[in-house]
Amino acid sequence: MTAQTDHNPANANAQSTGRTLISVDAMGGDEGPAAVVAGCSLSAKINPDIAFVLHGDAAVLETLVTKTPALAGICEIRHASDIVTMDDKPSQVVRTGKDTSMWSAIESVRTREAAVAVSCGNTGALMALSMIRLRKLEGVNRPAIAVLYPSANPQGFNVMLDVGADIRADADDLMRFALMGISYARNGMDIKRPRVGLLNVGTEEHKGRTELKEAYDLIRAQEAGAGFDFVGFVEGGDISGDVADVIVTDGFTGNVAIKTGEGTANLVGRRLREAFGYSLWSRIASALAYTSLQRLKMKIDPRRVNGGVFLGLNGTVVKSHGSADATGVSAAIKLAAQLSQSQFNDKLAARVAATLPVEDKSE
Amino acid sequence: MTAQTDHNPANANAQSTGRTLISVDAMGGDEGPAAVVAGCSLSAKINPDIAFVLHGDAAVLETLVTKTPALAGICEIRHASDIVTMDDKPSQVVRTGKDTSMWSAIESVRTREAAVAVSCGNTGALMALSMIRLRKLEGVNRPAIAVLYPSANPQGFNVMLDVGADIRADADDLMRFALMGISYARNGMDIKRPRVGLLNVGTEEHKGRTELKEAYDLIRAQEAGAGFDFVGFVEGGDISGDVADVIVTDGFTGNVAIKTGEGTANLVGRRLREAFGYSLWSRIASALAYTSLQRLKMKIDPRRVNGGVFLGLNGTVVKSHGSADATGVSAAIKLAAQLSQSQFNDKLAARVAATLPVEDKSE
Numbered sequence: 001m002t003a004q005t006d007h008n009p010a011n012a013n014a015q016s017t018g019r020t021l022i023s024v025d026a027m028g029g030d031e032g033p034a035a036v037v038a039g040c041s042l043s044a045k046i047n048p049d050i051a052f053v054l055h056g057d058a059a060v061l062e063t064l065v066t067k068t069p070a071l072a073g074i075c076e077i078r079h080a081s082d083i084v085t086m087d088d089k090p091s092q093v094v095r096t097g098k099d100t101s102m103w104s105a106i107e108s109v110r111t112r113e114a115a116v117a118v119s120c121g122n123t124g125a126l127m128a129l130s131m132i133r134l135r136k137l138e139g140v141n142r143p144a145i146a147v148l149y150p151s152a153n154p155q156g157f158n159v160m161l162d163v164g165a166d167i168r169a170d171a172d173d174l175m176r177f178a179l180m181g182i183s184y185a186r187n188g189m190d191i192k193r194p195r196v197g198l199l200n201v202g203t204e205e206h207k208g209r210t211e212l213k214e215a216y217d218l219i220r221a222q223e224a225g226a227g228f229d230f231v232g233f234v235e236g237g238d239i240s241g242d243v244a245d246v247i248v249t250d251g252f253t254g255n256v257a258i259k260t261g262e263g264t265a266n267l268v269g270r271r272l273r274e275a276f277g278y279s280l281w282s283r284i285a286s287a288l289a290y291t292s293l294q295r296l297k298m299k300i301d302p303r304r305v306n307g308g309v310f311l312g313l314n315g316t317v318v319k320s321h322g323s324a325d326a327t328g329v330s331a332a333i334k335l336a337a338q339l340s341q342s343q344f345n346d347k348l349a350a351r352v353a354a355t356l357p358v359e360d361k362s363e
Numbered sequence: 364m365t366a367q368t369d370h371n372p373a374n375a376n377a378q379s380t381g382r383t384l385i386s387v388d389a390m391g392g393d394e395g396p397a398a399v400v401a402g403c404s405l406s407a408k409i410n411p412d413i414a415f416v417l418h419g420d421a422a423v424l425e426t427l428v429t430k431t432p433a434l435a436g437i438c439e440i441r442h443a444s445d446i447v448t449m450d451d452k453p454s455q456v457v458r459t460g461k462d463t464s465m466w467s468a469i470e471s472v473r474t475r476e477a478a479v480a481v482s483c484g485n486t487g488a489l490m491a492l493s494m495i496r497l498r499k500l501e502g503v504n505r506p507a508i509a510v511l512y513p514s515a516n517p518q519g520f521n522v523m524l525d526v527g528a529d530i531r532a533d534a535d536d537l538m539r540f541a542l543m544g545i546s547y548a549r550n551g552m553d554i555k556r557p558r559v560g561l562l563n564v565g566t567e568e569h570k571g572r573t574e575l576k577e578a579y580d581l582i583r584a585q586e587a588g589a590g591f592d593f594v595g596f597v598e599g600g601d602i603s604g605d606v607a608d609v610i611v612t613d614g615f616t617g618n619v620a621i622k623t624g625e626g627t628a629n630l631v632g633r634r635l636r637e638a639f640g641y642s643l644w645s646r647i648a649s650a651l652a653y654t655s656l657q658r659l660k661m662k663i664d665p666r667r668v669n670g671g672v673f674l675g676l677n678g679t680v681v682k683s684h685g686s687a688d689a690t691g692v693s694a695a696i697k698l699a700a701q702l703s704q705s706q707f708n709d710k711l712a713a714r715v716a717a718t719l720p721v722e723d724k725s726e
Contacts, residue, residue: 236625240627257623260624260627262600266603
């Protein structure tokens with residue numbers, strides 16, 4: 001806790017300039033630091049309220065930042081000599097990763113210099129480091145990773161969690177996932193009264209595993225006066241549907257589901273390109289439809305909702321896709337900024353710590 | 364077993380005409396018996412080797428069949444006065460459903476009059492009735508429902524099981540799902556040497572739940588000389604991918620995954636229609652692209668791969684989608700005919716009964 005005090009001047013500094021400081025692991029992604037710096041630049045151009053602390057090889061980052069006018073005066077570089085690779089084992093990183101850019105980026109959140117860290121790196125290592133360094137929030141047994149999934153709802157996306165922080169979840173964990181997801185939907189997506197669904201193989205109350213029936217009752221018990229609606233059990237088709245804004249499930253099922261959905265969307269896209277490439281007429285049609293297809297791509301482009309959020313820790317960590325380009329990194333930063341500016345993590349902590357419905361109203 | 368002998372003359376009769384007899388529950392679907400009879404007619408026009416026994420209200424069915432030239436002389440009607448509705452509870456149907464068309468359709472398989480039954484009815488009731496009346500194959504603890512899922516593989520589809528016969532599966536069940544899936548891929552899809560993948564949240568051997576690691580070893584132990592390749596763990600994205608032909612998982616995960624994929628594909632289709640309807644140019648493009656889009660629809664139309672197959676029973680039951688139209692019913696009948704003509708269930712029984720890799724070669 002001493003370190004926290006040490007860094008407070010920096011925090012005060014960011015606040016005095018009126019900007020939200022975002023901690024960025026600049027070395028983690030497949031595309032290298034150039035893509036990360038380009039993403040920061042894109043974000044800075046559209047959001048005048050943010051500043052960055054970039055973690056990584058100082059020589060490399062200084063060269064990149066110097067060439068980027070949008071980052072002038074709002075970007076501090078913090079040297080880290082080592083990098084976590086995609087093949088590194090989480091347990092190994094926790095033991096020997098002190099000099100990595102990922103460790104350093106999380107450290108900025110631990111010391112409260114920044115409220116949110118962003119990394120494109122190794123998910124397992126990022127989760128393990130976040131758990132060990134930030135520690136779990138009071139009242140949280142299992143942290144969760146939440147993603148935004150394209151949906152038929154007006155906001156265009158649903159919150160889904162857990163998608164792979166842990167492969168297990170008991171009834172109590174699922175109830176807390178619901179509370180964390182509600183906080184996220186409210187603060188990350190501006191949904192005033194989120195509708196929550198519990199993922200199952202049918203919508204009838206008698207269906208599914210024992211822990212799901214227990215979780216059903218636990219979530220129902222939290223509902224009164226807590227500012228959300230529990231719509232009960234939902235099915236796989238509802239993840240992209242419009243009956244709920246928050247979909248709650250265990251990390252095994254959630255991980256399989258989002259990867260299945262992503263794979264299926266890719267297959268449809270591939271078949272669509274084949275169909276349009278088939279004949280002269282279809283190629284002309286494809287040219288005419290270019291704007292429409294671009295519009296479609298905008299709506300379902302996974303890069304535009306890039307960012308899994310680790311929930312349930314003392315501080316927020318946004319995991320950007322490993323293969324994210326500047327657009328993807330920028331989307332993750334936008335999300336990080338919004339969560340930071342809404343004091344999301346404090347509200348989430350208050351909500352989860354409160355075990356009685358009455359206290360739950362505090363958020 | 365006496366009933367079996369009673370019905371043998373009918374069986375001999377179907378065989379003497381050189382046609383494969385398919386038992387059809389004509390009353391089960393949302394679209395009513397007219398859609399089912401139209402589906403039988405479509406099938407009869409393209410397959411000269413099949414005949415039907417239609418179960419349901421004799422007066423209704425006789426009127427429909429009389430108006431259908433393609434069914435003349437190849438369609439026996441067996442009266443059943445009652446219908447299983449979509450809301451009926453499986454346990455109730457098992458106790459009091461003796462006079463339903465679904466019960467009667469399964470009875471034709473139980474007596475070996477037909478090798479395969481087709482129904483568009485209530486899935487839970489169909490599974491419960493099939494379990495009770497047909498009983499499990501020797502060596503099978505949990506039967507499974509297998510579906511064909513659109514994929515990037517040359518055959519265009521992968522076999523996936525279980526997608527919801529049971530919400531549980533232990534390591535031994537998963538190994539037997541693999542064997543049943545292999546038999547299905549070979550006899551239903553003509554894949555000589557199926558590649559099998561076990562669904563998990565990562566492809567590394569150390570990942571996932573305990574029963575998955577155990578199942579990994581059990582499937583590996585079956586591999587030698589048994590005519591399939593075990594590709595190890597696969598992820599959600601591989602369900603529509605090209606690394607495996609058979610995807611093995613428990614019924615909870617499988618059910619969520621296929622519904623997620625279906626929902627996502629529907630959302631993409633909806634967004635695509637919106638994109639094409641947006642401007643005058645995009646509408647012209649849409650008209651020009653009509654043939655291409657129809658071609659796409661053909662490739663990913665779920666009606667064309669309609670039919671979940673119940674595996675692991677003494678006889679095969681094909682569950683057609685409840686909302687299937689004539690095209691959908693016809694696809695389910697085509698699948699039923701192929702499985703029946705390849706003596707699929709006898710081969711599957713031999714494979715599953717054999718617990719030693721050496722005996723597995725028998726199929």
